[in-house]
Amino acid sequence: MSVMTMANDKQAEARAILAANDRGGYTVPTHELYPFQWNWDSAFVAMGFATYDIDRALRELERLAEGQWADGMIPHIVFHAPADSYFPGPDVWGTRHRIATSGITQPPVFACALKFIADRADDSFAPRILALFEAADRYHRWFAAARDPDGAGLVSTLHNWETGRDNSPEWDAPFARVPETTTTAIRRRDTGHVDASMRPTDADYRRYIHLVDLYRSLDWAPAAMFAAAPFRVADIGSNAILLAAEEALLDLAPRFGAAAEPDIRARIARLSRGLAGLWSEDRGWYLSRDLIAGAPIAVRTSAGLLPLLTSVPDAARIERMAATLARHLDDVAMGVASTLPGERGFEAKRYWRGPVWAVVNWMIAEGLARRGQAALAGRLRRSTLASISERGFGEYFDPTTGQALGGRSFSWTAAIHLLLSEA
Numbered sequence: 536m537s538v539m540t541m542a543n544d545k546q547a548e549a550r551a552i553l554a555a556n557d558r559g560g561y562t563v564p565t566h567e568l569y570p571f572q573w574n575w576d577s578a579f580v581a582m583g584f585a586t587y588d589i590d591r592a593l594r595e596l597e598r599l600a601e602g603q604w605a606d607g608m609i610p611h612i613v614f615h616a617p618a619d620s621y622f623p624g625p626d627v628w629g630t631r632h633r634i635a636t637s638g639i640t641q642p643p644v645f646a647c648a649l650k651f652i653a654d655r656a657d658d659s660f661a662p663r664i665l666a667l668f669e670a671a672d673r674y675h676r677w678f679a680a681a682r683d684p685d686g687a688g689l690v691s692t693l694h695n696w697e698t699g700r701d702n703s704p705e706w707d708a709p710f711a712r713v714p715e716t717t718t719t720a721i722r723r724r725d726t727g728h729v730d731a732s733m734r735p736t737d738a739d740y741r742r743y744i745h746l747v748d749l750y751r752s753l754d755w756a757p758a759a760m761f762a763a764a765p766f767r768v769a770d771i772g773s774n775a776i777l778l779a780a781e782e783a784l785l786d787l788a789p790r791f792g793a794a795a796e797p798d799i800r801a802r803i804a805r806l807s808r809g810l811a812g813l814w815s816e817d818r819g820w821y822l823s824r825d826l827i828a829g830a831p832i833a834v835r836t837s838a839g840l841l842p843l844l845t846s847v848p849d850a851a852r853i854e855r856m857a858a859t860l861a862r863h864l865d866d867v868a869m870g871v872a873s874t875l876p877g878e879r880g881f882e883a884k885r886y887w888r889g890p891v892w893a894v895v896n897w898m899i900a901e902g903l904a905r906r907g908q909a910a911l912a913g914r915l916r917r918s919t920l921a922s923i924s925e926r927g928f929g930e931y932f933d934p935t936t937g938q939a940l941g942g943r944s945f946s947w948t949a950a951i952h953l954l955l956s957e958a
């Protein structure tokens with residue numbers, strides 16, 4: 536079989552995964568383990584669809600926006616239809632939107648996806664893009680008001696699940712302050728689908744649910760949550776992605792919302808200052824920050840490279856990160872490890888404590904390409920594409936062996952495969 540045919544077969548497989556995980560205009564991350572629509576998963580899936588079906592790509596974002604709250608927040612899960620294979624379900628969240636949703640958010644890749652799609656869409660799609668532009672602008676305004684009420688330039692994350700990197704070692708110390716007591720009975724469903732050794736621990740789960748119980752008792756009111764949160768971090772991933780999303784929105788503004796431009800510019804200026812402050816000269820990397828302790832979290836993660844998506848890092852910093860990344864890629868079977876090997880808390884197979892996630896790789900490569908590191912971007916893209924092709928569409932990958940792990944037939948991994956095989 537020629538290399539070309541093999542590539543085409545894999546693309547067909549990736550499209551088939553998206554089709555199989557389609558539940559009617561929205562895509563579940565994978566069947567059983569995650570039976571609803573997840574926020575940042577859907578943004579990547581939408582870009583994957585955009586490589587062959589603009590209408591379906593926009594539909595994905597529209598269905599996500601159905602879950603948007605009156606205050607602008609786009610929740611991390613939209614429970615479009617009931618399913619029993621996931622905990623915590625809508626009853627535990629107890630939110631009051633017209634569609635059941637969770638009460639927290641996730642990294643706002645939404646506007647980045649919208650720009651990606653808009654760049655490929657013809658004029659007939661303009662009204663739909665306009666509506667989504669407005670949803671994104673409301674979402675970003677919510678981030679500023681609810682999560683950076685003092686205008687410090689960094690948005691706060693109040694639950695690990697909001698970072699999208701649930702059990703990253705970055706959160707070990709801040710999360711240890713969260714009590715393990717819950718009012719909700721815990722009925723884990725994930726470990727029925729995936730080996731427990733690759734998932735967060737039971738103690739982690741009790742703390743995750745403690746936070747849900749607490750915020751539900753505050754009726755999900757942003758100011759009360761912000762004040763009461765025992766877990767509050769400036770996640771490097773969410774802050775970098777939000778700034779990249781604001782930059783994407785600014786790019787779209789002349790066509791879809793010129794009136795929003797001054798506000799977007801003001802938010803960009805604030806976030807740029809905040810993000811610049813997360814650089815560690817000592818570690819040569821961008822770090823998350825524990826906002827309760829008021830100190831940087833000295834763990835180098837793959838998310839620490841996401842500021843490359845923005846115009847914040849200067850040439851010297853880009854060089855330093857690129858050199859470390861190139862050495863890392865030499866050392867492992869598959870990079871980029873979510874926690875760099877040798878960092879405190881690294882575990883090769885446990886979720887966000889070491890495994891490689893294709894979506895993060897794609898964003899890093901995007902950032903490298905934008906910031907003058909085309910060769911390294913190409914290397915990362917090729918190796919990620921090859922790994923997925925050889926190992927399958929797993930949820931994540933062991934960096935030391937390249938083995939695919941977690942859930943199978945994963946939507947966002949399929950979407951990234953489609954994006955990478957286009958280039």
Ligand code: GLC
Nearest residue numbers: 564569573575576699700701
């Ligand atoms: C896990 C991941 C999160 C993802 C979700 C659905 O919770 O940590 O990032 O969005 O699964 O795939």
